[in-house]
Amino acid sequence: MKTRLTWRETGFIGTMLFGLFFGAGNLIFPIYLGQQAGSHVWAAILGLLLTGIGLPLLGVTGMGLTRSAGVFDLASKVNRPFAYAFTILLYLTLGPFFAVPRLATTSFQIGIVPFVSTGAQPVTLAIFSVIFFFIAWLLARHPGKLMTYIGKWLTPLFLGLLAIIMGAALLHPLGPISGAAHGAYATSPVLSGFTEGYNTMDALAALAFGIVVIDSIRALGVTDSRQIAQDTIKAGTISMVLMGVIYTLLALIGTMSLGHFAPAANGGVTLAQIAHYYFGTWGNVLLALLVIIACLKTAIGLISAFGDTMHDLFPRIPYNVLTGLAALLPCLFANVGLTRLITYSTPVLMFLYPLAIALIVLAVLSPLLGTSRWLFGFTILFTLLPAIGSAAGSLPTSWQATGWCQAILTANAHLPFAANGFSWAVPALAGVVLGWILARLHGERA
Structure with a gap:
């Protein structure tokens, strides 16, 4: 050793x-x-x-x-x-x-x-x-x-x-x-x-x-x-x-x-x-x-x-x-x-990417914010919905024309920075703040 x-x-x-x-x-x-x-x-x-x-x-x-x-x-x-x-x-x-x-x-x-x-x-x-x-x-x-x-x-x-x-x-x-x-x-x-x-x-x-x-x-x-x-x-x-x-x-x-x-x-x-x-x-x-x-x-x-x-x-x-x-x-x-495989795999990647970045940011900030489940849980939860929006935007055109997909895309478009592909950023930040506060209230390191 x-x-x-x-x-x-x-x-x-x-x-x-x-x-x-x-x-x-x-x-x-x-x-x-x-x-x-x-x-x-x-x-x-x-x-x-x-x-x-x-x-x-x-x-x-x-x-x-x-x-x-x-x-x-x-x-x-x-x-x-x-x-x-x-x-x-x-x-x-x-x-x-x-x-x-x-x-x-x-x-x-x-x-x-x-x-x-x-x-x-x-x-x-x-x-x-x-x-x-x-x-x-x-x-x-x-x-x-x-x-x-x-x-x-x-x-x-x-x-x-x-x-x-x-x-x-x-x-x-x-x-x-x-x-x-x-x-x-x-x-x-x-x-x-x-x-x-x-x-x-x-x-x-x-x-x-x-x-x-x-x-x-x-x-x-x-x-x-x-x-x-x-x-x-x-x-x-x-x-x-x-x-x-x-x-x-x-x-x-x-x-x-x-x-x-x-x-x-x-x-x-x-x-x-x-x-x-x-x-x-x-x-x-x-x-x-x-x-x-x-x-x-x-x-x-x-x-x-x-x-x-x-x-x-x-x-x-x-x-x-x-x-x-x-x-x-x-x-x-x-x-x-x-x-065809790429057609169906790309939306999965677009769904995973915001979640991955949220995990990475939390990991880098862990010496400052800690690793409370409140912090990680709420950050991922708040990132989840815009991540679904990112995935919907990568679906085949025929799928995007459906009512449910149009509703997701419309809601996602109203989020800040959606036009630049970063609709997840502000919700993720809100999740960090809320998770940090809840961790503090429950006496966990934050």
């Missing part, structure tokens, strides 16, 4: 956590932001970092401050039924029913499709997804070794490949940091960047990956809960600083690309153009490797986190059976029915 991690070990875990967070989406959207923001890119980056970095860092910090063993432990501060429902929904949507199958299809679309004829794509996708998820499952079978697989192998390889593209773009820029801003970035770049970072939903991933970090620290011999909390916060800070630097550089590269390319529909198109501009056909190969590795390491982390958490909730089901399901189901979904 050891008392604390060395800085080298903390660095490896921080690198691992960065690798878990940084998927293909995190690679693509800062470039799109840079193109859209144009000369306002610095203001947009500021907004992006506040939420795209701030919320995940708060999530990891909150797990550490409350010394929670995972999402279920943190959510149990509301009550156990809520903890079961929230944890299961979170890991099903971030795992086999939404995020994990998208990792395979995204890496296939960006990395493989340019090299495959249209007619051969269905068969190639089937073969690719089987190989992709077999490797992910194989490496997820031993959660204590994720620091080695992701922190020491895959993430350094990913960063090396990314450095080649970013180095070329920064040393021989396509244009100046200028250009016209588009859409909302022209009038409110900070708010637009803030919303873009919020919409990454990386705060959910921070909760989901908390158990992976904690398991990795324990595997290195640290068992004291206080020290695990401190090492978790240190690793989280390292990962978020690294992510912030890369977000900033990618956004600047996106802006500079306007000197040579027109604004694209998404950052993936621009990234492919940049890679091909500097390296020709080899640029396509480089981008394929970059995206596949980005998606693979995140898939490994999500499969492992799903298996670990579900095994804690249902101990009779072996960990390897759960990780097998978490790899097999996405493999099937990636080939059939993914579009």
